Amino acid sequence: MEHKKLTAHFLELIRRASTSLPPDVVEALRRGIENEEPDSAAASTLGLLLENSQKAKDAETPICQDTGALYFFIEYGPDYRQSQLVEAIEAATAEATARYYLRPNAVDSITGKNSGDNLGAGAPNFHFTERDENGLRVRLLLKGGGSENVCAQYKLPDGRLKAGRDLDGVRKCVVDAVFQAQGKGCSPGIMGVGVGGNRDSSYGVAKKQLLRDLGDVNADPELADLEKRLMGELNLLGIGPMGLGGKTTVIGVKAGQLHRLPACFFVSIAYLCWAARKAFMTLKEEEVAYDWD
Amino acid sequence: MIGIKLPVSADEIRKLKAGDEVSITGIMVTARDAAHKYLVETDAEDVRDLLKGSMIYHCGPVVKKGDDGKYTFVAAGPTTSIREEPYEAKVFEKYDVRAAIGKGGMGADTLAACGKFGSVYLSAIGGIATTLAQSVVEVLDVKKLEEFGVPEAFWVIRVENFPAIVTMDSHGNSLHDEILEKSRGEYDKLVG
Numbered sequence: 001m002e003h004k005k006l007t008a009h010f011l012e013l014i015r016r017a018s019t020s021l022p023p024d025v026v027e028a029l030r031r032g033i034e035n036e037e038p039d040s041a042a043a044s045t046l047g048l049l050l051e052n053s054q055k056a057k058d059a060e061t062p063i064c065q066d067t068g069a070l071y072f073f074i075e076y077g078p079d080y081r082q083s084q085l086v087e088a089i090e091a092a093t094a095e096a097t098a099r100y101y102l103r104p105n106a107v108d109s110i111t112g113k114n115s116g117d118n119l120g121a122g123a124p125n126f127h128f129t130e131r132d133e134n135g136l137r138v139r140l141l142l143k144g145g146g147s148e149n150v151c152a153q154y155k156l157p158d159g160r161l162k163a164g165r166d167l168d169g170v171r172k173c174v175v176d177a178v179f180q181a182q183g184k185g186c187s188p189g190i191m192g193v194g195v196g197g198n199r200d201s202s203y204g205v206a207k208k209q210l211l212r213d214l215g216d217v218n219a220d221p222e223l224a225d226l227e228k229r230l231m232g233e234l235n236l237l238g239i240g241p242m243g244l245g246g247k248t249t250v251i252g253v254k255a256g257q258l259h260r261l262p263a264c265f266f267v268s269i270a271y272l273c274w275a276a277r278k279a280f281m282t283l284k285e286e287e288v289a290y291d292w293d
Numbered sequence: 294m295i296g297i298k299l300p301v302s303a304d305e306i307r308k309l310k311a312g313d314e315v316s317i318t319g320i321m322v323t324a325r326d327a328a329h330k331y332l333v334e335t336d337a338e339d340v341r342d343l344l345k346g347s348m349i350y351h352c353g354p355v356v357k358k359g360d361d362g363k364y365t366f367v368a369a370g371p372t373t374s375i376r377e378e379p380y381e382a383k384v385f386e387k388y389d390v391r392a393a394i395g396k397g398g399m400g401a402d403t404l405a406a407c408g409k410f411g412s413v414y415l416s417a418i419g420g421i422a423t424t425l426a427q428s429v430v431e432v433l434d435v436k437k438l439e440e441f442g443v444p445e446a447f448w449v450i451r452v453e454n455f456p457a458i459v460t461m462d463s464h465g466n467s468l469h470d471e472i473l474e475k476s477r478g479e480y481d482k483l484v485g
Contacts, residue, residue: 041458045418052421056368065355065368065422065444100367103355104443112327114442146373146397146419161484172484179480182473184373184397186419233483237476242419243397244460245472275420 001080001283003088009281009288010092010138011099014070016290017140017279018062018101021053023292024214025190025251025276032188032241032248042246046188049241049274060101064275066144067102070124073141073211077134085136086126093118127208136283139211147189147273150181153203156265165265167226170195170255171233177269178234178250183243186273190214190252191230194268195223197258206270209254211278218255227253241274294456299391300346303411306391309459311466315415317455320433321348321394325372327445328437329380332388339436340447344388348415351377351395353444355422356432364432366450368422371396374414382406394457398469407463414461416468428455 001009029046036043056063072089076082094117096102106120107113118124154173156165161176163169174193181189194206218224230253240246251274260266280291295309299319309315322343324332331337337344354369374395377384381393382402391412393399396419407413417425434449441447460468 048418048421048424052424055427056423059423061423061426062355062368063422064420065353065370065426066372067355067368100355100357103353103368107442114444116442149373149376163484175480175483179476182397182469182476183419184375186396236479236483238479239472239476242416243472244416244458244468245475273420 001286003084003091006084006088007091007095009283010089011095013138013140013279013281013290014092014096015060015099015101017142017277018067018096019060020057020293021063022276022278025274026050026053028214028251029188029274032251035247040246041244042240042248045241045244045246046248053275062101062103063277064144064273065103066146067105068142068144068277069105069148070118071127071141071143071207072124073127073139073208075129075131075137077131077136079134080136082128085128089124089126090119093124134284136281138281138283140279140281141207141210142277143207143210144186144273144275147185147271150177150185150271151203152177152180152269153199154267156267167222170267171226171230173267174230174253174269175233177271178239179237181271182239185271186275187239187243188241188248188251188274190272190276191234191250191254192270192272193253193255194266194270195255195257196260197266198261198264199266201258202266202268203270205256205258206268209256210270210272210276212254214252220257223255223257227255299348301391302346303391306413307411307463309413309462310464311459311462311468313459315457315459317348317457318453319347320449320451321350323350323352323354323446323448323450325351325353325445326376327441328447329377329384331437332384333380337388341388343449344390346389346391348392348394349384349390350450351393354426354448356443356448364435364448366426366429366432366448369426369429370420370422371417371425373397374399378403385410385412398460398467404461404465404467407461408465411463413459413463415457416460417455417457425455428452
């Protein structure tokens with residue numbers, strides 16, 4: 001596909017991610033309202049979140065002013081090259097910033113200077129996977145700084161938590177991370193949990209879980225049980241929407257695992273705010289399809 | 294819902310209690326990390342008068358520049374306030390600021406400063422950026438735009454009926470601490 005067309009598709013993908021909430025998240029927030037006491041502050045806060053999301057969609061303006069870091073997960077066939085995709089995505093990212101779909105969010109860590117167009121060292125983030133079939137599958141996640149700051153990594157065993165090297169130890173880490181975060185990550189959040197791996201791949205697999213549909217069930221029965229149990233337990237903490245109290249502290253727990261070194265057992269928790277902005281796109285020859293409106 | 298007009302006196306602010314819902318009208322200033330560092334390390338003559346009796350909004354907005362050169366807020370929800378904890382008490386004292394508006398709550402130093410100077414901490418709802426941008430009816434000025442960048446600059450804004458909740462008052466009460474303590478009971482059962 002020619003550069004101009006490809007750039008336009010990526011721009012549209014970014015616009016959709018920033019300005020509209022995915023249907024699984026909307027559904028989860030609605031369920032949250034049903035679970036809260038009628039007329040409670042928690043129920044009205046959740047209502048305002050949904051109302052704002054609809055306003056943002058209608059006005060084509062960002063749901064949240066922190067439009068986050070951009071994470072592109074791309075599967076590409078033999079008819080595409082990585083360099084071509086990077087070029088188109090960078091052009092689309094700069095254009096999306098100029099159109100106010102994105103806030104300038106890339107700051108030089110040494111000089112403190114904002115690049116102004118969301119481009120810079122490591123920005124955007126790319127995860128490429130090659131495949132045999134022609135075409136593209138692109139999943140975009142926008143993740144803001146508030147939720148990034150409350151992500152946490154643990155090393156098992158953990159004496160403070162009395163957490164051993166097993167799934168119950170993993171469970172305690174997740175409870176601790178959500179308790180420590182309180183409302184600071186913009187609850188109700190979605191927890192991506194990475195079990196095993198090394199320092200960076202553990203966070204990587206945790207973040208990748210955030211792409212999963214909130215309604216799916218983990219193919220691994222033990223992780224499926226862990227996810228279900230944590231959904232129940234975390235919502236007993238009473239932290240609630242924006243940390244102001246209530247029964248809706250998380251709207252999703254999704255766990256993935258990687259093999260680890262015998263000496264290492266890392267557990268990583270990637271906290272995603274309720275404004276879980278993701279958009280998915282499939283390209284085949286000249287045809288483009290988005291997973292939802 | 295309690296209406297507050299800016300600038301506001303310390304006496305007026307001392308009447309507020311944690312849990313009160315307020316609606317703010319008047320001129321306030323956004324300030325985040327770079328701005329707080331600047332406020333503490335310099336005398337900030339460019340914003341000093343604007344801050345007196347007013348409020349600081351912890352917000353890094355998405356801002357549109359029109360063809361006429363005028364700015365408007367497109368998306369403007371609160372950012373996480375705890376990052377400013379090392380600075381805020383000093384800022385309240387030095388600039389006579391009546392409130393910080395943000396999300397997630399602040400710590401013991403800020404709570405003590407609220408009591409000492411007659412100030413409060415207000416929570417706005419995180420992520421309702423389009424809704425809150427509509428309460429910002431005018432962008433009057435911007436300071437340090439070139440140096441700090443769009444999210445970190447001081448944006449001088451006129452708000453109308455800006456909604457927030459008092460979550461830390463000037464009488465030592467913090468809803469954030471209350472929720473933390475309540476959740477600790479359940480946490481101990483789950484982890485213990």
